[in-house]
Amino acid sequence: MASQIPDMAEPVDALTTTQSATGAGSRILAVANQKGGVGKTTTAVNLATALAATHKKVLIIDLDPQGNASTGLGVDRVARQETTYNLLIGDAHIADVITPTMVPGLSVAPSSVDLSGAELELIDAPRREYRLKSVLAEVSNDFDYILIDCPPALGLLTLNAFCAAHSVLVPLQCEFYALEGLSHLVKTVNRVKRAFNSELEIQGVVLTMYDRRNNLSDMVAADVRNHFGDKVYETVIPRNVRVSEAPSYGKPVLLYDWRCAGSQAYIHLASEILKQEGSHGSERKLSV
Ligand SMILES: Nc1ncnc2c1ncn2[C@@H]1O[C@H](COP(=O)(O)OP(=O)(O)OP(=O)(O)O)[C@@H](O)[C@H]1O
Ligand SMILES: [Mg+2]
Numbered sequence: 001m002a003s004q005i006p007d008m009a010e011p012v013d014a015l016t017t018t019q020s021a022t023g024a025g026s027r028i029l030a031v032a033n034q035k036g037g038v039g040k041t042t043t044a045v046n047l048a049t050a051l052a053a054t055h056k057k058v059l060i061i062d063l064d065p066q067g068n069a070s071t072g073l074g075v076d077r078v079a080r081q082e083t084t085y086n087l088l089i090g091d092a093h094i095a096d097v098i099t100p101t102m103v104p105g106l107s108v109a110p111s112s113v114d115l116s117g118a119e120l121e122l123i124d125a126p127r128r129e130y131r132l133k134s135v136l137a138e139v140s141n142d143f144d145y146i147l148i149d150c151p152p153a154l155g156l157l158t159l160n161a162f163c164a165a166h167s168v169l170v171p172l173q174c175e176f177y178a179l180e181g182l183s184h185l186v187k188t189v190n191r192v193k194r195a196f197n198s199e200l201e202i203q204g205v206v207l208t209m210y211d212r213r214n215n216l217s218d219m220v221a222a223d224v225r226n227h228f229g230d231k232v233y234e235t236v237i238p239r240n241v242r243v244s245e246a247p248s249y250g251k252p253v254l255l256y257d258w259r260c261a262g263s264q265a266y267i268h269l270a271s272e273i274l275k276q277e278g279s280h281g282s283e284r285k286l287s288v
Contacts, residue, residue: 025140026059027277029147029203030165034188035181036152038173039208041068042243042253044149046263047169049252050270052105056144059098061132062111063161064151070110073101074250077112085114088131088160089121094138103252107143119156128156129196133164154188162192167203169273171237172224174210174217179224204276206269208237235268 031044048058062069086092097109122128148161193200211217243262246253254263
């Protein structure tokens with residue numbers, strides 16, 4: 001299959017792993033892909049759950065007005081009094097937004113539909129790209145990992161995530177147009193790296209909704225690995241009905257059915273990421 005990447009002439013400073021010099025504090029990962037429905041929220045929720053299961057303290061920032069991460073973690077819409085919208089416009093304190101979940105060690109800053117208005121409301125705000133970064137600095141010593149579930153767009157919300165994050169974790173659905181979108185995302189990460197956040201890197205690409213009965217899944221996977229080499233995790237998340245059922249019960253799939261193939265894949269992904277983090281050098285704090 002011919003490569004679907006239209007232009008990789010800019011092969012990405014962001015793919016050159018830089019050693020983060022964050023020192024003590026949380027490791028902040030933006031889970032992003034401007035394409036909708038590729039598994040961002042599912043990955044954020046279940047990776048966070050798997051990390052929490054290894055006794056890491058984890059916070060999910062729901063930065064999507066759809067609020068799927070909040071719903072998937074069982075946070076009732078009526079219980080979302082103060083949300084990430086209030087954090088961005090600056091009328092709430094993060095301690096009042098962070099909500100514990102049923103998963104020990106995992107908390108969430110929920111979102112609400114108000115967040116869709118934040119981009120316009122912040123249009124003239126000073127340092128509007130760094131709103132989330134300033135907020136997260138206040139809880140940096142309270143969590144080992146902060147995962148930001150981004151909306152399916154590269155607007156101001158995702159820009160806030162990229163300015164706050166050390167790295168971007170990209171879920172990629174194994175389907176035909178996946179790589180075109182990835183090329184655009186990588187360019188955006190590079191631009192943000194140059195203009196706003198010099199330490200931003202691509203943490204890795206995780207293939208999602210892989211269907212081994214479908215040849216296209218294999219071809220896309222091979223093509224992505226060709227281009228992105230060891231930036232692509234060995235773990236592949238299979239298409240698995242239990243994964244899609246879990247959010248309607250307000251549970252991560254790891255709590256809904258920890259034995260299913262989807263849960264096991266997210267456990268493997270967490271362990272790959274922990275290993276990757278371990279090999280990045282001692283200046284990164286991995287555990288409190
Ligand atoms: N491995 C999987 N197997 C089966 N269904 C899955 C899997 N991963 C995700 N899904 C389902 O696919 C849909 C899209 O997933 P998800 O909401 O995680 O994507 P997203 O990228 O966050 O979407 P959006 O761009 O709208 O935020 C959901 O219904 C989810 O339950
Ligand atoms: Mg989502």
